[in-house]
Amino acid sequence: MSVANTILELNDSGLRLLQGGRLLLESPGIALVNEKQCLLGVEALQQSKLHPLQTHSQFWQSLDSEPLGSSNPKCRHQADLVFEHLQAIKTLQGDMSNLILALPAHYTKSQLSLLLGIAQHCQLAIVGLVDTAVASVANQADAGRHCFIDLQLHQALVSHVDVGQVVRNAQVESVPGAGLLACYDAWAHLISEQFIQQTRFNPLHNAATEQLLHNQLDDFLQRAQRDGEATLELAGHKTTLALTALAATSKTQLEKIAANTGHYSGHLYMTERCHSLPGVAEVFPEAIAVTSIQLANNIEHHEKTIVQRPDGLKLIGSLPARAGIAPRTEGEKTATHILWNHQAFPVNKGLSIVNDASTPIVRQVLDKDGICAITPLSGALSIKNIQADGLLINGKKASEGQTLVSGDQLKIPALPHAFIVISVVPSDGA
Secondary structure: OOOOOEEEEOOOOOEEEEEOOEEEEEEOOOEEEOOOOEEEOHHHHOOOOOOHHHEEOOHHHHOOOOEOOOOOOOOOEHHHHHHHHHHHHHHHHOOOOOEEEEEOOOOOHHHHHHHHHHHHHOOOOEEEEEEHHHHHHOOOOOOEEEEEEEEOOOEEEEEEEEEOOEEEEEEEEEEEOOOHHHHHHHHHHHHHHHHHHHHOOOHHHOHHHHHHHHHHHHHHHHHHHHHOEEEEEEOOEEEEEEHHHHHHHHHHHHHHHHOOOOOOOOOEEEEHHHHOOOOHHHHOOOOEEEOHHHHHHHHHHOHHHHOOOHHHOOEEOEEEOOOOOOOOOHHHHOOOEEEEOOEEEEOOOOEEEOOOOOOOOEEOOOOOOOOEEEEEEOOEEEEEOOOOOOOEEOOEEOOOOOEEOOOOEEEOOOOOOOEEEEOOOOOOOO
16 A cells, blocks of 8 residues: 655745645744754744744745854754754654655755755655645646745745646746735734724733734734634733724735736636735735645646656656646637626727716727727737826736737726636637
């Protein structure tokens, strides 16, 4: 009987170990190091505000051998913390046979070599390495270019995943400062301001109450998402915050990410750790959540491609597309209509978008006084005669003459809905 693969999703906001469709454990990439001990994961996170100068949270992102300046003989370098963290996970779990690592795509070859050396020193039996973004969408995305967002502690990663005969990560960009810790700090300051206004109590004035605030933050956010508001009690004081206020506070961080999504013709996917945060529904209303269980199932589905000999390990950056997916042809790419509020308007002769209450929002003629014009262009569409500020295509500022393909979204701030470029298949299916 073969041993089931164990999958370790490497993301410093929470390393997740999965097997057989179950989440076995989760451990954030936080270490608290003093001269006598090294605390890791949740234990370190729950004391990080008490000992900020002894707390380290970038060792998984940097994945290098830079010195820590620590007097602890077991934790002299960043790489030592990676080793200690893997050892701690192994100790908690015990059997980690046939380990497959799901990795963020920003790691360089030298970082991967260092990681494999550390894993070998931990006596981990690694049998495969795969790009997390590719594995996350491999079994569900249709042909085209898709966007995949993941949130780490100190940055966000935005991948453009192309699906044709294979699924591959065509481009990955990091968004520094738009990570989970920045969001948590912003929410903590908002909660503190609310306490001060209502009770004159400042939980951030004291390290102990600041730590209590952060330790309760995840539960507080979940209750706010569920009920529309949540109450937090600290040191005998209470305050209540609405979800709308929390969402507005994280909007700045999330918009930094949105500004880097660029052009994609397919769907926007993001990990569940992103999708469940306040503000995501407002900034990314079209986002599709991918759970770690789905990621693990996709990896198991592609086991034959991912699993390799220990002496020939390399990062798998492409996987076969799901059955029935073929590369798009020019005919399949042809954009024919724009969709507005459940109505599809043909663009075979061009049209204009206007904002005049006395007329339809879409006119089937070219109007030089409209907000913009949409015209056909060799199987795609083109946006012209832009007369208003703030037009966005897939979240980025529109430019004169920009090409639109099926799946693109055009957002005009003055109008309540986005325009979606679509392809209408003729009645004969051709």
